[in-house]
Amino acid sequence: xxxxxxxxxxxxxxxxxxxxxxxxxxxxxxxxxxxxxxxxxxxxxxxxxxxxxxxxxxxxxxxxxxxxxxxxxxxxxxxxxxxxxxxxxxxxxxxxxxxxxxxxxxxxxxxxxxxxxxxxxxxxxxxxxxxxxxxxxxxxxxxxxxxxxxxxxxxxxxxxxxxxxxxxxxxxxxxxxxxxxxxxxxxxxxxxxxxxxxxxxxxxxxxxxxxxxxxxxxxxxxxxxxxxxxxxxxxxxxxxxxxxxxxxxxxxxxxxxxxxxxxxxxxxxxxxxxxxxxxxxxxxxxxxxxxxxxxxxxxxxxxxxxxxxxxxxxxxxxxxxxxxxxxxxxxxxxxxxxx
Amino acid sequence: xxxxxxxxxxxxxxxxxxxxxxxxxxxxxxxxxxxxxxxxxxxxxxxxxxxxxxxxxxxxxxxxxxxxxxxxxxxxxxxxxxxxxxxxxxxxxxxxxxxxxxxxxxxxxxxxxxxxxxxxxxxxxxxxxxxxxxxxxxxxxxxxxxxxxxxxxxxxxxxxxxxxxxxxxxxxxxxxxxxxxxxxxxxxxxxxxxxxxxxxxxxxxxxxxxxxxxxxxxxxxxxxxxxxxxxxxxxxxxxxxxxxxxxxxxxxxxxxxxxxxxxxxxxxxxxxxxxxxxxxxxxxxxxxxxxxxxxxxxxxxxxxxxxxxxxxxxxxxxxxxxxxxxxxxxxxxxxxxxx
Numbered sequence: 001x002x003x004x005x006x007x008x009x010x011x012x013x014x015x016x017x018x019x020x021x022x023x024x025x026x027x028x029x030x031x032x033x034x035x036x037x038x039x040x041x042x043x044x045x046x047x048x049x050x051x052x053x054x055x056x057x058x059x060x061x062x063x064x065x066x067x068x069x070x071x072x073x074x075x076x077x078x079x080x081x082x083x084x085x086x087x088x089x090x091x092x093x094x095x096x097x098x099x100x101x102x103x104x105x106x107x108x109x110x111x112x113x114x115x116x117x118x119x120x121x122x123x124x125x126x127x128x129x130x131x132x133x134x135x136x137x138x139x140x141x142x143x144x145x146x147x148x149x150x151x152x153x154x155x156x157x158x159x160x161x162x163x164x165x166x167x168x169x170x171x172x173x174x175x176x177x178x179x180x181x182x183x184x185x186x187x188x189x190x191x192x193x194x195x196x197x198x199x200x201x202x203x204x205x206x207x208x209x210x211x212x213x214x215x216x217x218x219x220x221x222x223x224x225x226x227x228x229x230x231x232x233x234x235x236x237x238x239x240x241x242x243x244x245x246x247x248x249x250x251x252x253x254x255x256x257x258x259x260x261x262x263x264x265x266x267x268x269x270x271x272x273x274x275x276x277x278x279x280x281x282x283x284x285x286x287x288x289x290x291x292x293x294x295x296x297x298x299x300x301x302x303x304x305x306x307x308x309x310x311x312x313x314x315x316x317x318x319x320x321x322x323x324x325x326x327x328x329x330x331x332x333x334x335x336x337x338x339x
Numbered sequence: 340x341x342x343x344x345x346x347x348x349x350x351x352x353x354x355x356x357x358x359x360x361x362x363x364x365x366x367x368x369x370x371x372x373x374x375x376x377x378x379x380x381x382x383x384x385x386x387x388x389x390x391x392x393x394x395x396x397x398x399x400x401x402x403x404x405x406x407x408x409x410x411x412x413x414x415x416x417x418x419x420x421x422x423x424x425x426x427x428x429x430x431x432x433x434x435x436x437x438x439x440x441x442x443x444x445x446x447x448x449x450x451x452x453x454x455x456x457x458x459x460x461x462x463x464x465x466x467x468x469x470x471x472x473x474x475x476x477x478x479x480x481x482x483x484x485x486x487x488x489x490x491x492x493x494x495x496x497x498x499x500x501x502x503x504x505x506x507x508x509x510x511x512x513x514x515x516x517x518x519x520x521x522x523x524x525x526x527x528x529x530x531x532x533x534x535x536x537x538x539x540x541x542x543x544x545x546x547x548x549x550x551x552x553x554x555x556x557x558x559x560x561x562x563x564x565x566x567x568x569x570x571x572x573x574x575x576x577x578x579x580x581x582x583x584x585x586x587x588x589x590x591x592x593x594x595x596x597x598x599x600x601x602x603x604x605x606x607x608x609x610x611x612x613x614x615x616x617x618x619x620x621x622x623x624x625x626x627x628x629x630x631x632x633x634x635x636x637x638x639x640x641x642x643x644x645x646x647x648x649x650x651x652x653x654x655x656x657x658x659x660x661x662x663x664x665x666x667x668x669x670x671x672x673x674x675x676x677x678x
Contacts, residue, residue: 190553216587248555
C-alpha cells in the first residue's frame with residue numbers, strides 16, 4: 001500500500017487547509033484559511049500548484065468568497081472570480097473549475113441564503129471527481145508498461161498537483177504496485193525544483209526507489225539506455241494533442257524521439273482546451289527572473305543580468321506516444337474535439 | 340575592443356594568482372599562492388576550472404613544487420605530479436600539460452640548480468601558447484557565421500576556462516566584433532551555474548547583449564526559431580570526433596539535430612585524446628550529490644535523497660557540424676589521428 005500520510009488540499013470546518021509546497025520537502029507545514037484572497041496568493045506564489053490542484057483550490061476559494069456575504073452577491077462573486085482568474089494564465093483546469101462554479105452560482109442566485117453551501121457542495125464534487133479521475137488515470141496507465149521499467153518524469157504531476165493521487169505519478173505509483181516500475185528518475189525541474197523537492201517527496205512517501213537528476217542529464221541517461229519510458233503531466237492539451245507542460249518537457253520529448261523511447265502524457269480530460277485547436281494558440285506564461293538568478297533569496301548571479309524564463313513549453317502531438325486520461329489511453333493521431 | 344579587465348590566471352613574483360571562480364560574478368576575488376597543494380585544491384573545488392585553464396594552472400603548480408627544493412627532486416616532483424593528476428578525471432589538457440612538464444623535468448634533471456626556472460619557463464610557454472591558440476580559435480570560428488546570428492552556448496568556455504580569451508567564447512567575442520553576433524543565450528548550466536555566473540560575467544565584460552536561460556529552456560528557444568547556432572567548448576575529443584563536454588551538451592546537440600540548427604565545438608587540438616579512438620573509452624566523472632541538492636550550503640531538498648550526477652556527457656561525432664581548433668575548422672567526418 002502507498003504511504004500517503006500527507007494531504008495536498010483538504011476542507012474542514014469551513015476552512016481550506018493546504019500544504020505549503022514552497023517549503024516542501026524540508027518542512028511539512030499546513031496553511032488554513034477561509035480568505036479567497038489568501039488562496040489566490042497561494043496559487044500565485046506556488047504554495048498551491050499543479051493544474052488540477054489549482055482548479056480545486058480556486059473552486060473552494062470561490063465558495064469561501066460567499067461564506068459571510070448577506071447581499072450584493074453578484075459583484076462580490078465576480079470580483080473573486082476575476083481575482084482567481086488572474087492568478088495563473090496557462091492552467092486550463094483553473095478556468096474550467098471557475099466556470100463550473102459560476103454555473104453553480106448562477107443556478108443558485110434565486111436562493112441567496114444557500115449560495116455558500118451550494119458552491120461548497122460543487123467544489124467538493126470537483127475535488128471528489130478529481131480523486132476518482134486520478135485513480136482512473138493510474139489504472140489506464142498500466143497498459144503503457146510491457147515490462148519492469150525505469151521511468152523518468154519531469155516536474156511534479158503527483159498528489160501534490162491534484163486533489164487525488166496525481167496524474168503522471170498516479171501512473172507511476174499504480175504501476176509500481178503492480179511490479180511494472182523498477183526505478184524512477186526525477187528531473188529536478190528548474191527553476192523551481194518541483195522534481196527534486198515535490199516529486200522526490202512523493203516517491204519517498206510511496207517507498208518507490210528513485211534518484212534526482214538535473215534536467216541537463218536526461219539525454220545522458222537515455223544514451224546510457226537507463227530509461228525505458230518518460231511520463232509527465234500536462235497543463236493544457238489542445239484538440240490536436242499538442243500539450244503545454246512545465247518548461248523542459250519539450251526537451252524530453254525531442255530526446256525521447258531521438259532515442260526511440262516512448263513519451264507519455266497523463267492528465268484528466270479537463271486539461272483539454274476545446275478553444276485551442278493546436279498548440280499555436282496556447283499562451284505561454286513568462287515568470288520573474290528572480291526564480292532563475294536567486295535561490296531562497298540568495299543571489300546565484302547578478303541581479304542586473306537579463307533572464308529569459310518561459311514557465312511552459314508546448315510539445316507537438318507528433319512527439320507524444322500516448323495521452324493517458326481518466327477515460328482511457330489515447331494514441332496518435334489525436335482528435336479531442338468530441339472528448 | 341573587448342573590456343577584459345580581469346585575469347583568470349597570472350604568474351607574478353613566483354606566485355600563481357587566480358580569480359576565485361566559485362565566488363564569481365558576485366565577488367571578484369584573487370587568490371595568490373606558491374603552494375602546489377593549494378592549486379590542486381583549487382582545481383578540485385572548481386576555483387580554477389575549464390580544461391585549458393586547469394592544464395596551465397597544473398603546469399605552474401608543478402613548477403612551484405620545485406621552487407624551494409634542494410635535493411631529492413624526483414620523488415618530490417612525482418608526488419606533486421600524482422597529486423595534480425588525481426584532481427579531475429576528464430580534462431585531457433590536464434594530463435597533456437602534466438606530461439609536458441614531466442618531459443621538461445626529465446630533460447633538466449642533470450642541472451638540478453635550474454629545475455624550477457626550466458619548469459617555470461615551460462609553464463609560461465604552455466600559457467602563452469594557449470593565449471595564441473584562443474585567438475586562432477576565434478579567428479577560425481568566424482567562418483561558421485553566414486549572417487548576424489543569435490548564438491546559444493553552454494557552461495563556460497571563455498577566458499575563465501583558458502589562459503587566453505576562451506574557446507567557444509573566443510569565437511563568440513571575435514564574431515561579435517565583426518558584427519556576426521547579435522545576441523547570446525547562456526544556458527545557466529546546472530548544477531554549478533557556470534553559464535549564469537561565469538559566461539554571463541564574461542559577456543557583460545565584453546558588452547555583448549545576452550540573456551540567461553535554464554538548461555530546460557533550450558528546446559523552447561529553438562522551437563521559437565530564436566537560435567541560429569550553438570557553440571560550446573570541449574573537455575576531451577576522441578580521434579573520431581566524439582566530444583566530452585559539460586553535462587547537458589549532448590541534450591543541446593540532439594535538440595540542434597531535431598531543429599536543423601548547426602552545433603559546433605570549439606577547442607584547442609590539445610583537447611584531442613589520441614588514446615581515445617571513440618567516445619566509448621572516455622571515462623565520465625560523477626560528482627557529489629550536494630552540488631545538486633544544495634545551493635551555497637542551503638538545502639534545496641532532503642540530503643537523504645539519491646542523486647545521479649555525471650559531470651560530463653559525450654556527444655557523438657555525427658551530431659557535430661564542425662570542430663573549431665587553432666589550426667582550422669574541421670568538418671565531419673572527423674579523423675584526428677594525424678592532428
